[in-house]
Amino acid sequence: MTDNPTRSFIVLDRLRKEFGGVVAVNDLSLNFAKGQISALIGPNGAGKTTVFNLITGFLPPTSGSITLNGVNLSGKKPHRIASMGVGRTFQNVQVFPAMTVLENVMVGRHLRSRCGMAVSCLLPQALRPEEKRIREASMVWLEAVGLKDQADRTAGSLPLGSQRMLEIARAMALEPSVLFLDEPASGLNARETAGMGDLIVKIKAMGITIILVEHDMELVMDISDNVAVVNFGSLIAEGTPKDIQANPDVINAYLGA
Amino acid sequence: MMEPSSVSFSDILQYIIMGVQSGCIYALVAMGFNMIYNATGIINFAQGEFVVLGGLLMVSLTMTLNLPIPLSFAATTLAVTAAGVAMERFTINPVKNPTVLRLIIITIAVSIIVKGAAMGIWGKNSYFMRHFSGSEPLDFLGASLLPQTLWIVGTLVLIVAAYIYFFNHTMTGKCMRACAINRDAARLSGINDRRMVMLSFALSAGIGAIAGIIITPIIQMDYARGALLGIKGFGAAVLGGLGNSMGAIIAGILLGVLEAASAGLISSHYMDAIALFILLLVLFVRPSGIFGSSAAMRLKEF
Amino acid sequence: MNMKDYIGIGVLALIVAVMPFAVGNDYYLGVLVFTALNCLTCIGLCLLLGYAGQISLGHSAFVAIGAYASALLTTKLGWNPWAAMGAGIVISLVTAVLVGIPTLKLKGHYLAMATLGFASIVHVVLVAAVDITGGPSGVSGIPRLELFGLALDTDTRIFYFCWALVLVALYFAVNLIHSRVGRGLQAIHGSEDAASSLGVNITVDKIRIFALSAVFASVSGSLYSHYVLYIDPGPFDVMHSVLLITMVAVGGIHSIWGAVTGAVLLSLLPEGLSFLSEGLAQFNIQYKTDYDTLIYGAILLSIMLFLPEGLFDGIRRSFSFFSKTNTETERGQ
Numbered sequence: 017m018t019d020n021p022t023r024s025f026i027v028l029d030r031l032r033k034e035f036g037g038v039v040a041v042n043d044l045s046l047n048f049a050k051g052q053i054s055a056l057i058g059p060n061g062a063g064k065t066t067v068f069n070l071i072t073g074f075l076p077p078t079s080g081s082i083t084l085n086g087v088n089l090s091g092k093k094p095h096r097i098a099s100m101g102v103g104r105t106f107q108n109v110q111v112f113p114a115m116t117v118l119e120n121v122m123v124g125r126h127l128r129s130r131c132g133m134a135v136s137c138l139l140p141q142a143l144r145p146e147e148k149r150i151r152e153a154s155m156v157w158l159e160a161v162g163l164k165d166q167a168d169r170t171a172g173s174l175p176l177g178s179q180r181m182l183e184i185a186r187a188m189a190l191e192p193s194v195l196f197l198d199e200p201a202s203g204l205n206a207r208e209t210a211g212m213g214d215l216i217v218k219i220k221a222m223g224i225t226i227i228l229v230e231h232d233m234e235l236v237m238d239i240s241d242n243v244a245v246v247n248f249g250s251l252i253a254e255g256t257p258k259d260i261q262a263n264p265d266v267i268n269a270y271l272g273a
Numbered sequence: 274m275m276e277p278s279s280v281s282f283s284d285i286l287q288y289i290i291m292g293v294q295s296g297c298i299y300a301l302v303a304m305g306f307n308m309i310y311n312a313t314g315i316i317n318f319a320q321g322e323f324v325v326l327g328g329l330l331m332v333s334l335t336m337t338l339n340l341p342i343p344l345s346f347a348a349t350t351l352a353v354t355a356a357g358v359a360m361e362r363f364t365i366n367p368v369k370n371p372t373v374l375r376l377i378i379i380t381i382a383v384s385i386i387v388k389g390a391a392m393g394i395w396g397k398n399s400y401f402m403r404h405f406s407g408s409e410p411l412d413f414l415g416a417s418l419l420p421q422t423l424w425i426v427g428t429l430v431l432i433v434a435a436y437i438y439f440f441n442h443t444m445t446g447k448c449m450r451a452c453a454i455n456r457d458a459a460r461l462s463g464i465n466d467r468r469m470v471m472l473s474f475a476l477s478a479g480i481g482a483i484a485g486i487i488i489t490p491i492i493q494m495d496y497a498r499g500a501l502l503g504i505k506g507f508g509a510a511v512l513g514g515l516g517n518s519m520g521a522i523i524a525g526i527l528l529g530v531l532e533a534a535s536a537g538l539i540s541s542h543y544m545d546a547i548a549l550f551i552l553l554l555v556l557f558v559r560p561s562g563i564f565g566s567s568a569a570m571r572l573k574e575f
Numbered sequence: 576m577n578m579k580d581y582i583g584i585g586v587l588a589l590i591v592a593v594m595p596f597a598v599g600n601d602y603y604l605g606v607l608v609f610t611a612l613n614c615l616t617c618i619g620l621c622l623l624l625g626y627a628g629q630i631s632l633g634h635s636a637f638v639a640i641g642a643y644a645s646a647l648l649t650t651k652l653g654w655n656p657w658a659a660m661g662a663g664i665v666i667s668l669v670t671a672v673l674v675g676i677p678t679l680k681l682k683g684h685y686l687a688m689a690t691l692g693f694a695s696i697v698h699v700v701l702v703a704a705v706d707i708t709g710g711p712s713g714v715s716g717i718p719r720l721e722l723f724g725l726a727l728d729t730d731t732r733i734f735y736f737c738w739a740l741v742l743v744a745l746y747f748a749v750n751l752i753h754s755r756v757g758r759g760l761q762a763i764h765g766s767e768d769a770a771s772s773l774g775v776n777i778t779v780d781k782i783r784i785f786a787l788s789a790v791f792a793s794v795s796g797s798l799y800s801h802y803v804l805y806i807d808p809g810p811f812d813v814m815h816s817v818l819l820i821t822m823v824a825v826g827g828i829h830s831i832w833g834a835v836t837g838a839v840l841l842s843l844l845p846e847g848l849s850f851l852s853e854g855l856a857q858f859n860i861q862y863k864t865d866y867d868t869l870i871y872g873a874i875l876l877s878i879m880l881f882l883p884e885g886l887f888d889g890i891r892r893s894f895s896f897f898s899k900t901n902t903e904t905e906r907g908q
Contacts, residue, residue, distance in 0.1 A: 072772060098774035106772075112765025114829065115758070122755075123762045127774035129755050133783060136754035137747040140577075143754055150755070183769075190773055316684035367880060373683040374630060375883055378824050381817055382876035389869025396865065500813055504695060507688050542703035549692040549699070556689050557677035 025050035025225055026071070026194065031080035033066055033249075040066045042249035043080065048194075052241040053216065053226045057233075057260075059269060063249040064229040065107055068196050072104050073097040084194070099127050103192030105183040107199045107229075113172025117163055120171045120182055121154035124189025128153070157185040161215060177208040184215065194225040201232045213239050237261065245269065280538065283415030288534045290413070294422045294491065296529020297429040298324070299548075301484035302506025303513060303521035304436070305477040311453035311516050312466075312473035315376050319360065319384035321503025323481025325391055326353050328494030331486045332400040342405055350482045356387075357478020361471045384499060391496035399493040408490070425487045432480065433522060449473065453516070501545060508552030514562030524563065580749040583832060584742055591738040595731045603846070604730040608802060610842035611737035612795045614835050617822050618744045619791030621834035624823055626752060627784045628764030629679060632816045633690030636697035637667045637789040639811035641796025643701065646714040646806050656720050660797040667793035671786040679781040694813045701808040713807025720801045733802055740798070741835075744791060748831045760784055821875045827885020836887040841871065 026048040033041040040063045048054045056064050069075040071082050073094040082089040089097055112120050129146050136143060158164045161181040166174065171182060180200055187195060197216070201209045213235050220226055220239075230236050236243065237257040245253040245260060247269045253260055260266055302320055309317045327349055334345035364379050405424045410417035440446040451459040452469045460466050485494065492498075509528050513520030528548050536544035555562065598604055616638060623629050644663030648654040654662070678689045701708050708714070720727045720736070727733045751757045762770035763777050771777050800806050818841070826837025845867055852862035882889050 074768065074772075093776075093778075094768075094771040095774050095776045098772055104772050106769065110766040110769035112762050112769065114765060115761055119758055119761070123758050123770065123775070124773050126755060126759055126762075131755050133751065133756045133787070136751050136756045138750075140750040140754070143750075147754075186769075186773065316688065318687075364876060364880065374624075374628070374828070375879055377630060377684060377687050378820065379876065379879045381820065382872050382879060385817065385821070385872030386869055386876060387872075389866065389872050393863065393866045393869055500691075501695065504688065504691055508692075511685075511688075540703070542705075543699060546696045546699040546703075549696050552692050553677075553689055553696075556681060556685060556692075560681070560685065 025085060026227070027081075027083045028067070028071070029081045029083070031067070031070060031082060032078045033063075033070055033075060034078045040249050041070065041077075044246065044249060044251055046244055046251060046254075048225065048227055049242060050225050051220070051223055053220050053228060053239055054242045054244065055228045055230060055236045055240040056244050056246065057230065057236060058246040058252075062246045064246060065198055066249075067246070068104065068198055068227075068229060071097075072102055072196060098190060098192075101191075101193035102196065103187035103190045103194070104196040105180070105187055105198055105200060107202065109176065109179045109183060111171040111174070111179050111182050111186075113170065115171055116168050117171050117174065117182055118151070118154055118158065118167040121157055121186050121189050122150050124157075124186040125150040125153055127190060154185075154189055157189050160188070160218070161185040162211075176203050177205070180204065180212065181215070184219075188219065188224075192224065194227065195219065197226065197228045197230075199229055199231060201230055201235050209235055281415075284537065285534075286414055286416040288537045289530055290416055290418055290422060291537075292530030292533035293526055294419075294425055294529070295488075295532065296509075296526035297425045298484045298488045298502070298525075299506050299509040299528050300429060300522040300525025301432065301480050302502055303510035303525050304432075304518045305481045305484075306507055306510040307516050307518045307521055308473045308477040308480075310510075312449065312470050313365070315365070315380065316507070317474075317477065318377065318380040318503065319387060319499075320477070320481060320506060321499035321501070322384050322387035322391075323353055323357065323478045324485035324488075324502050325494060325496060325499040326356060326387060327482030327485025328402075328489035328498075329391055329395050329400065329485075329496070330482075331489060332402045332494060333395075336400070336402060346483075346486055349486055350479050353482030353485075354475050354479040357474040357476075357481075358471060360478070361474035365470070365474070366467070384503075388496060388499060395496055397496065399495040400489070401493055402489045404490040405487075419491065421487070421490050425491075428483060428487050429522070432483065436518065445472070504552070505548045508548050508555070511552060511560065512555050512562055514564045517562065517564060520562060520564040577749055577753045580745075580753075580831075584745050584749070587745070587835075588742055591735070591742070594738075595734055601730045604734050606843065606846055608730065608733050608737050609799075610839055611734070611741050612799055612802075613819070613822060613838040613842045614741045615737075615744055615795040615798075616792045616819055617826075617834040617838040618741070618748050618831060619788030620819055621823050621828060621831050622748055622751065622760070623784050623788040624820070625828035625830065625834070626757065626764060627760040627781060629781055629785065630683070630687045630820070631690045631785070631788070632687050632813065632820060633674070633694040633697075634788065634792045634819050635811050635813060635815035636694040637671065637792035638796035638799070638815065639697055639701060639808075640667045640670060641793030642800045642806050642811065643708060643714070643796075644793075645797040645800040646717045647707070649718050650714055650716050656718055656797075656801055660794065660801075663793045663797045664790050667789045668786050671789035672782055675782040675785040679778070679785060691813055691816065694816050698808060698812050701811065708808070711807060713805060713809075715805040717800050717804045717806070719804070720798075727801070737798055737802075740794065745831065745835070752831065756780070818871070821871060825875060825878050825886055827887040829884060830887055830891075833885045833887035836890070837885065840886070841874075844871070844874075 024047050028044055028046045030043045030045055031041055032043050056067060058064055066075065070077050071089065073092050077090050084100060087100065112123065129150055131143050131146055155164065158167055161184060163178060163181055163185065166178065174182060201212050204212060209232060216226060217239055228240065240257055243255065243257055243260045244251060245266050252265050252269055253263045302324060305320050305323065306316060309315055330349040330352055331345055334340045334348060335342060360383055364383055404421045406420045408419065410419050440450055448464045449469050449472065451464055452466050456466050509525035510521050512528060513524030528551060531551065532544060532547045535547045594607065595604060616634060620631065620634055623631055641663040644666055645656060645659045648659035648662055649656050674693055678686065681689055702711055722736065727736055759770065759775040759780055762775055763780060767777050822837040822841045823834045825841060826835065827833025848867055848870060855862050878885060
C-alpha cells in the first residue's frame with residue numbers, strides 16, 4: 017500500500033498513546049491519501065479524537081511516528097504543526113467568543129502575516145497594507161462559508177451551526193494543505209449538515225486533503241473517498257465507503273455483537 | 274547569624290518546635306482552602322482574613338470584655354463561621370455565570386473588605402492575647418516549649434479527628450465528599466449541592482477562625498496579616514495536593530519546619546520568603562503536590 | 576476601526592493640556608501625577624489581563640523594581656536618572672521573562688497565586704536586604720528628572736511629562752490591540768487550543784505581553800522615585816498589586832479605556848472620600864481614612880456582582896457614540 021505516493025501523504029506508523037495504563041491508541045498504522053476526503057469512524061471512545069490530537073500536536077504520542085509528506089510531526093508543538101500546513105477544527109466548537117466573526121478569521125491569517133510587537137506598537141501606518149490584505153483574504157473565506165453579512169457580530173453570539181462554519185473558515189484562512197475536521201456536523205440539523213457536506217466537497221475541489229471524524233454515517237458515506245474504522249484504538253477495516261458498509265467486522269463493532 | 278558548626282541538638286529541636294507550631298496553622302488554613310475548593314473549584318483569596326478575624330475577635334472578647342477563654346473561643350468561632358456563610362450567600366451564590374477571573378476578583382474584594390473593616394475596628398495595632406494556660410516555657414530536652422504550642426498541636430489533632438469523623442461517618446459529610454468527587458452525579462442523586470457550597474464556606478471560615486484564635490497569643494494579631502497567612506496556607510495546600518486535606522496537614526507542618534529551620538540556619542529576615550519560594554517551586558515543578566499522582570492532574574484545569 | 580480610539584486619545588490629550596489651568600492647586604496636581612502613574616501600570620496590566628486573559632497579582636513587584644533601580648543607581652552609583660530608568664526597564668524585562676517562563680504555564684487561580692507569591696518575595700527582599708535597599712528606612716535623596724536641560728521640578732512640568740507618557744502608552748496599546756499580535760493575544764484569551772491550532776505561539780506570546788506590561792509598570796515605578804524623591808518598601812506590597820487589579824477590573828478588563836477609567840477613579844477616590852469626610856463632619860459623623868480600604872473593597876465587589884464588564888462598559892452603553900449598532904451582541908473589545 018505504501019508504495020503508491022498519493023496514498024502516503026500522511027503516514028501514521030505504529031502510533032501509540034497511553035493515559036496512565038489505558039491504551040487509547042494501540043499501535044495504529046494508517047495512511048491518508050493526498051487530495052482525498054478520508055473519514056475516521058468508530059464507536060464512541062474508539063480513540064478518533066485522540067488520533068487527531070496526536071497528529072495536530074495537542075498530545076505527545078507514547079510511541080510511534082507521524083509524518084506529513086515525509087516530514088516528521090511527532091513531538092512538535094501545535095503552532096509548529098499549523099505552520100507546516102495543518103489546519104483543524106474542534107469537536108466542542110472553539111471560536112473566540114468575544115471577538116467578531118471577521119476577527120476570528122483574521123487570526124487564521126496569523127501565519128500568513130508577520131508584523132511583530134514592536135512595529136505594531138510604533139508604526140501602525142506600516143501595518144495598513146498588510147492589515148488590508150488580511151482583511152480581504154478573511155472576507156473571501158467568510159463569503160465561502162456564507163457568513164459575510166455576519167462579519168461584525170461577536171462570534172459567541174452565533175448559532176452553533178454558524179460557529180462550526182466559522183471554525184472552518186478560520187482554519188482555511190491558514191491556507192492549509194490538509195484539514196482535520198472533528199465532527200463538523202455534530203449538533204447540526206439536516207439542512208445545515210447538507211450545507212456542511214457541500215462545503216467540505218468544495219474544499220476538496222481546491223486540492224486540499226481532508227480528514228474527517230464524524231458520526232453522521234450518511235454524510236460520511238456520501239462524501240468520503242476512503243473510510244478507516246477504528247475500535248479500541250486499533251484499525252479494524254479500511255476501504256471505500258461501499259466496502260466498509262459491507263464489512264462484517266465493522267457491523268460487529270457498531271452493534272457490539 | 275549562627276555558624277553552622279554551632280548548631281546543637283537542642284537548636285534543631287527548637288526549630289522543629291517552632292516549625293510545628295506555625296505549621297499547624299498553615300495546615301488549618303490549607304484545610305480551609307481545600308474544603309471550598311472541593312465544593313466549588315474556587316480558591317478563596319479571603320481565606321487568610323478568616324484567621325485574622327478569629328484572632329482579633331478573640332482578643333476583644335478575652336482582653337477587652339474579659340470573658341473566659343472557652344466562651345470566647347466558641348463565640349468567636351461561631352461569629353466567623355457566620356461571616357463565612359454571609360460571604361457565600363451574598364458574594365458567591367448570586368453570581369450566575371461565573372468566570373474564573375471574576376471569582377478570583379470577587380474573593381479578593383471580600384478580602385479587601387474584611388481587611389478594611391478590621392482596620393476600621395481594631396486600627397493598625399498588633400494585639401497581645403493571654404496564653405491559654407500560662408506563658409512560662411517548659412523545658413523539653415534542652416529546648417523551650419510554650420504550653421500554647423501544646424494547645425495548638427492538640428487543637429489540630431482534635432480538628433483532624435472531627436474532620437475524619439465528619440467526612441466518613443456522617444451523612445452530611447458523605448454528601449460533601451460526593452459533591453467534591455462529581456457534583457453533577459451528586460446532584461442527580463438528590464444532594465442539595467448549593468447547601469454543600471454554603472456548608473463548605475461555613476466550615477472553612479470556622480477552621481480559619483480557630484487557627485487565628487490559637488496562634489494569636491504567640492504571633493500577636495494585626496489587621497494586615499491575612500494575605501501572608503493565606504498565601505502560606507495555600508502553599509501547604511498545593512504542596513499536599515490541592516483538595517487533599519490529609520496531605521495538607523503533613524505539608525503544612527513540613528512547610529513550617531522548613532521555614533523555621535531556614536530562618537534559624539540562614540537568616541530570619543528572609544523567613545517569609547522561604548515558604549513562598551517553596552510554593553513557587555511546587556507550582557512550577559509538581560503542581561499536583563508531593564502526594565498527588567500526576568495522572569490526577571485535574572487541578573491544572575483551574 | 577481604531578479611529579474611535581485615536582479620537583479618545585485626542586480628547587484625553589486636550590483634557591490633560593488644560594488641566595493645570597483648571598486645577599490651580601499643586602496638591603491636586605500631585606494627586607493627578609500619581610493617577611498618571613497608576614494609569615501607566617494599568618494600561619499594561621489590561622493588555623495582559625483583559626486582552627490576553629492572564630491574571631497577574633505580581634505587578635507591584637515590577638513597579639518596585641523600576642522604583643528601586645532608579646533610586647539605587649542614581650543615589651549609590653551616581654547614574655543619570657534616564658540611564659537608571661533604562662536599567663530598571665531592562666531588569667524588569669529580564670525578570671518578567673525569567674518569572675514568566677514557568678509561571679505563565681499555570682492558569683487561573685494557580686497563576687494568580689504564583690504571581691502573588693512572586694510579588695511577596697520581592698517585597699520581603701526589599702525589606703530584608705538592608706545593605707542594598709536600606710530596608711524599611713528606604714532610600715532618600717533621589718534626583719529629579721531633567722528633560723533637555725529643563726528640570727522636571729514643578730508639579731505642572733511633572734504632570735505634563737507623566738501624562739504625555741500615558742498618552743504614548745495608550746497609543747502603543749491601541750495600535751497593538753488592532754494588530755496581528757493583538758488579535759493573537761485575544762485569541763489566547765478565547766481558546767488556547769484554537770489559537771495554537773492557527774499557529775499562535777501561545778507560550779511565547781504570553782511571556783512577551785507579560786514582559787511588556789512589566790516594562791510599563793517599571794517606568795511607572797521609576798517616575799514615582801524621581802517625583803517623590805524618597806522611597807521605602809511600604810507602597811510596593813502585595814496590596815498594591817491587588818489595588819492595580821482592582822482598578823483594571825472596576826473600569827472593565829475588556830477595554831484599555833476601562834483600565835484608564837478605573838485607574839483615574841480609584842486614584843482620585845481617597846480625595847473624594849476626604850471631601851466626604853469633611854461634609855460628614857458637619858453632621859458630627861466621623862469618617863476615618865482607615866475606612867478607605869473598606870470602601871475600595873465594597874466598590875470592587877459591587878462592580879463584580881452587578882456590572883461585571885466594568886464601569887466603562889456601563890458608561891459606553893449609555894452613550895450612543897461608543898456603542899455599535901447591536902449592543903446586545905457586544906461583549907469585550
